[in-house]
Amino acid sequence: xxxxxxxxxxxxxxxxxxxxxxxxxxxxxxxxxxxxxxxxxxxxxxxxxxxxxxxxxxxxxxxxxxxxxxxxxxxxxxxxxxxxxxxxxxxxxxxxxxxxxxxxxxxxxxxxxxxxxxxxxxxxxxxxxxxxxxxxxxxxxxxxxxxxxxxxxxxxxx
Ligand SMILES: [Zn+2]
Numbered sequence: 001x002x003x004x005x006x007x008x009x010x011x012x013x014x015x016x017x018x019x020x021x022x023x024x025x026x027x028x029x030x031x032x033x034x035x036x037x038x039x040x041x042x043x044x045x046x047x048x049x050x051x052x053x054x055x056x057x058x059x060x061x062x063x064x065x066x067x068x069x070x071x072x073x074x075x076x077x078x079x080x081x082x083x084x085x086x087x088x089x090x091x092x093x094x095x096x097x098x099x100x101x102x103x104x105x106x107x108x109x110x111x112x113x114x115x116x117x118x119x120x121x122x123x124x125x126x127x128x129x130x131x132x133x134x135x136x137x138x139x140x141x142x143x144x145x146x147x148x149x150x151x152x153x154x155x156x157x158x
Contacts (some may be wrong), residue, residue: 001056001060001115001134002024002053002055002056003020003021003022003056003059004020004021005018005021005052005053005064006050007017008018008028008035008046008051009025011025011027015027015040016028016041016046016055016079019054019137020056021038021095022058022059022065022134022135023135024059024063025065026056032103034113045075054070058136060115060117061117062117062119062131062132062133063132064097064099064128064149065094065156067156068155069154070130070152071153071154071155073151073153074150074152076103076146076148076150077147077148077149077150078149079107079122079143079145079146080108082107082118082143086141086151087140087143088140089112090139090140090152091135091139092135092136092149093104093126093136094136095135095156096135096153096154096155097133097135097153097154098133098151098152099130099132099133099151099152100125100133100141100151101149101150101151101152102125102126102130102147103127103146104127104148105126105145105147105148106124106125107124107143107144107147107149108122108124108125108144109123109142110139110140111122111139111140112140113137113138115137117132117137121130123142124144125149131133137141
C-alpha cells in the first residue's frame with residue numbers, strides 16, 4: 001500500500017534505506033520508482049525525496065516494524081460491549097500500529113481494502129491470536145460469539 005517517505009538511514013555497507021511513515025524501511029537501490037542515480041548519496045538529494053509516495057509490501061504482509069514500543073491498550077471488550085465504531089470499518093491513526101488480541105473466545109477480523117493480511121483465511125481470531133493492524137488500513141471486527149478482546153497500540157519513539 002502507498003506510504004510516504006519521512007527520512008533516510010544508512011544500512012552499513014548496504015546503502016541508504018528510506019524510512020516510511022509506517023516505520024518500515026525500503027532500500028533505495030532496489031525499488032522503482034526510485035530513479036537510479038547519485039541523489040541518494042547527498043543530503044540535498046535525499047531531502048528532495050522526502051514526501052515521495054512508494055509502495056510498501058511489508059504493510060500488505062502485515063509485518064510489524066522492528067523497534068515499536070507498546071503505547072496503550074483499549075478496555076477489554078466482549079460480544080456485548082464491543083463499540084460500534086470498532087464494528088464498522090475504521091483505521092488506526094497514522095504512524096500507529098494496532099494489534100487485535102483475543103483473550104478468550106473468537107471474533108472475526110477483516111481488512112476492508114481487499115489487500116489481505118488477515119492471519120487466518122476466514123478472518124476468525126481465536127483465543128491467544130494476535131492480528132497486527134498497520135496504520136491507516138481500514139478494518140473492522142465482527143462479533144460471532146462469546147469473546148474477550150482488546151486492541152493494543154504501538155508507536156515508534158525514536
Ligand atoms: Zn509499511
